[in-house]
Each structure stands twice: as C-alpha cells, then as structure tokens.
Amino acid sequence: ETGVTQTPRHLVMGMTNKKSLKCEQHLGHNAMYWYKQSAKKPLELMFVYSLEERVENNSVPSRFSPECPNSSHLFLHLHTLQPEDSALYLCASSHNVGFSTEAFFGQGTRLTVV
Amino acid sequence: AQSVTQLGSHVSVSEGALVLLRCNYSSSVPPYLFWYVQYPNQGLQLLLKYTSAATLVKGINGFEAEFKKSETSFHLTKPSAHMSDAAEYFCAVSPNYGGSQGNLIFGKGTKLSVKP
Numbered sequence: 469e470t471g472v473t474q475t476p477r478h479l480v481m482g483m484t485n486k487k488s489l490k491c492e493q494h495l496g497h498n499a500m501y502w503y504k505q506s507a508k509k510p511l512e513l514m515f516v517y518s519l520e521e522r523v524e525n526n527s528v529p530s531r532f533s534p535e536c537p538n539s540s541h542l543f544l545h546l547h548t549l550q551p552e553d554s555a556l557y558l559c560a561s562s563h564n565v566g567f568s569t570e571a572f573f574g575q576g577t578r579l580t581v582v
Numbered sequence: 583a584q585s586v587t588q589l590g591s592h593v594s595v596s597e598g599a600l601v602l603l604r605c606n607y608s609s610s611v612p613p614y615l616f617w618y619v620q621y622p623n624q625g626l627q628l629l630l631k632y633t634s635a636a637t638l639v640k641g642i643n644g645f646e647a648e649f650k651k652s653e654t655s656f657h658l659t660k661p662s663a664h665m666s667d668a669a670e671y672f673c674a675v676s677p678n679y680g681g682s683q684g685n686l687i688f689g690k691g692t693k694l695s696v697k698p
Binding site for chain 1: 591616618623624625626627628631672676685686687688689690691
C-alpha cells in the first residue's frame, strides 16, 4: 500500500470515447502530479498541482484535461485520444512542490487507445 | 537545463554478484538526486535520495549510492544481487536553485535482470 491509489488499473478506449482516470492520496500531501510512461522513453511530467492549483502544464495536448477538486484527489479527463497516447499513466504526490521533496507514486493506469 | 543519463538500458547479473547501475547528471549546481525502483505492473518506489548531507547514501533493500561531484555521478550499488531485485531502476534529479519548480526529471531507466 503506497498511500496513492489509482483507478482503473487498466483501460481500453476508442478514439472517440471520453473517460477519466482517478487518483487519490491518503498521505496528507499538498502536491499531486500526473506522469506519462511510454515504452523506451523517460517519464514525462504532464501536470503539477499544488494546493489544488495547477502550477505546471508541460505542453500537454488539450485532449488531456486535469482536475484537482481538493488536495486528496486528482483526475485526468481523456477525450478523442490517439493510439500514441497508449501508455502507463502514473499519479504521484509529495508533501510540497519541489527541491528535495520525494514523490510517492500510485500503481498506474495502463491505457490502451484503439 | 537539468538532465540525467543512465548508462545501459539493460543490465544482467548473476544472483550473489555485485549490482552496479550508472547515473550521471548535468547541472551547474549539485542537485538533489534520487533512485526509484519499479517492479512489473507497479508504480515507482523510492530507494534512496541525496540531499547534500552525506555523500554515501544508504537505502532500502541493501542498496546504496555515492554522490561524486567531480564525476557528476550517482551510481547505485548492491554488494550481492537477489532474485527479488529484478526490476527497472530510475535515476532522477531535482534542481537545487531558486526560481526552479524543483520537479523531478527522470532518466530512461535501467532494467535489471538477475540470473539464478
């Protein structure tokens, strides 16, 4: 149990579907993150939230839409995705943003776009 | 810009042998450094981190890493590999200067295989 829970663990969706990924942290952290992990590529930081405010958006296409309703929950809304968006999407949290703060990761959602 | 390079996408060792996974960083100011491990179908778990205290850092599961400023390296070692060490290992850097968000930047990862 890492303290960061992601649902669903696996998701298959068509290019015209709309779905959402959910992340919940039980650690009392103030910062939450979405990462994308593709085969043979480094982990890509997508979004950073600190105290429910988005503080970083790394040139992510608009077909990915994050939402952070409170400091314990983070969503990633997906619509009209492309096959190249298939990847493992990892949520993480940390006490605060930045510097020596270590991140705690969820188990990820394996997304397949068909 | 900060970056981290992991030499070798795949390392194979025999059970009981030394494990050495290499990580080099590029930064004008020594950053904070981390090693994470990812087991199959799991998220990332922190093994150890360097935050400018002792240069030799001990982590979980018998792993340790040494920060060498002159070599801009932070290699991960374990004296004796165990079958359960088979996983993918990621080195990460977090900038250590004002004006930076300080977010983690990851290397491409090194997959460790352990042979019986």
